[in-house]
Amino acid sequence: MNPPTVISPGPLILCASDFHFGCNVWNPFRLFGKRMVGQINYHLRRKRKLNHTAASAFRMLLENQRPEALLALGDFTNIALPEEFQTARAFLDSLAETGTKIYALPGNHDVYTASVLRQRETDRWLGPYLPPDGIPSRARIPGVASVQFFPTVCPNLLSSRGALPAEGWQALESLAAQTGGDPILIASHYPLLDRTATYRQKWSHSLRQSEKVLDILRRCPRPLTFIA
Numbered sequence: 001m002n003p004p005t006v007i008s009p010g011p012l013i014l015c016a017s018d019f020h021f022g023c024n025v026w027n028p029f030r031l032f033g034k035r036m037v038g039q040i041n042y043h044l045r046r047k048r049k050l051n052h053t054a055a056s057a058f059r060m061l062l063e064n065q066r067p068e069a070l071l072a073l074g075d076f077t078n079i080a081l082p083e084e085f086q087t088a089r090a091f092l093d094s095l096a097e098t099g100t101k102i103y104a105l106p107g108n109h110d111v112y113t114a115s116v117l118r119q120r121e122t123d124r125w126l127g128p129y130l131p132p133d134g135i136p137s138r139a140r141i142p143g144v145a146s147v148q149f150f151p152t153v154c155p156n157l158l159s160s161r162g163a164l165p166a167e168g169w170q171a172l173e174s175l176a177a178q179t180g181g182d183p184i185l186i187a188s189h190y191p192l193l194d195r196t197a198t199y200r201q202k203w204s205h206s207l208r209q210s211e212k213v214l215d216i217l218r219r220c221p222r223p224l225t226f227i228a
Contacts, residue, residue, distance in 0.1 A: 011143045012067040015227050016058075017189070020050055020109065021087040022078040030081070034113060034157065038079040046078070055091060062098040069141045070100050073228060074107025074153065074189035076126070080116045085125035092129050103139065104129035107189045108153045108160055117155055136171035138184075145185045145225075148175060152190040152207055162190030162207045176219040183223035191228040192217065 022042050025031065031039050062070065076088035096102055106122040116122075123130070131137045135151040150171065152162040164172065172192075175184070186192055194201035194210045207213060217224065 013069050014067045015071045017073040018075045020075055020078050021084050023081055023083040035079045042078045059094050062100045067100055070102045071187050072104045074105050075109040077110050080110055080112035089125050102129045103131055105189055106153055111153050111155050114155045136168055147185045147187050150188040152188045160205050172216050176216050179221055181222050186224055186226045188228050193226040
C-alpha cells in the first residue's frame with residue numbers, strides 16, 4: 001500500500017490508496033483471461049514493491065493521530081477476487097473500530113473485469129464505506145472541507161487507464177458552474193489533474209480525455225485541491 005498522506009494542516013484528514021491485497025489462488029478456471037496475467041504479474045513483480053506490513057500498523061496510526069476522516073482511494077484488491085475483497089473488508093472494518101470516518105472509492109483493480117462491475121462486487125464488499133450518496137457525490141467533513149468524489153475507473157482489456165462516465169462529466173460541469181464558496185477537495189482514484197509543473201501521470205495510467213477535463217476545471221472559480 002502507499003503510505004498515508006496528510007492533506008489538511010488543521011483538523012486531520014489522511015489519504016491512502018493502492019493497498020493491493022492479493023491471494024494465492026491459481027485455479028485456471030478462476031483466473032481465465034486477464035486475471036491470470038494479473039496474478040502472475042502480482043507474484044513476480046508487484047508483490048515485491050508492496051509494503052503490507054504498513055497495513056498492520058495502520059490501525060495504530062489512526063488510534064494515535066485521531067484524524068477526522070480517512071479517504072481510501074481504491075485498489076484494495078489485486079484482481080478483484082472474493083478472497084481479496086474479504087481481506088480488504090476486514091482491514092477497513094478494523095480501521096473503522098478506531099472511530100475514524102472512512103470514505104472508500106473503488107480503484108481500477110477493484111473492477112478488474114466487466115463481470116465484477118456488472119455484479120456490483122464493490123458495493124457488496126465495500127458498501128458501508130462508499131460515499132453514502134453514491135459516486136459522484138459530495139460530503140462535508142465537519143470543520144475541514146467539502147469533498148467531491150468522482151468516479152474514474154472502468155474495466156480495461158489491456159491498458160490501466162481511467163474514464164469519467166456520463167454522470168462524472170455532469171458533476172464536473174456542475175462544479176465549474178458554481179460561483180464562490182469554500183475550497184473543495186477533489187477525490188478520485190485517477191487524478192483529474194494529471195499533470196502539474198512538477199508532476200505528470202504516466203499515459204498508461206492516466207484519465208482518458210484529460211485535456212477536456214482540464215478545460216472544464218479551469219472554469220471553476222472555487223479553490224480546488226486534488227487528491228488521488
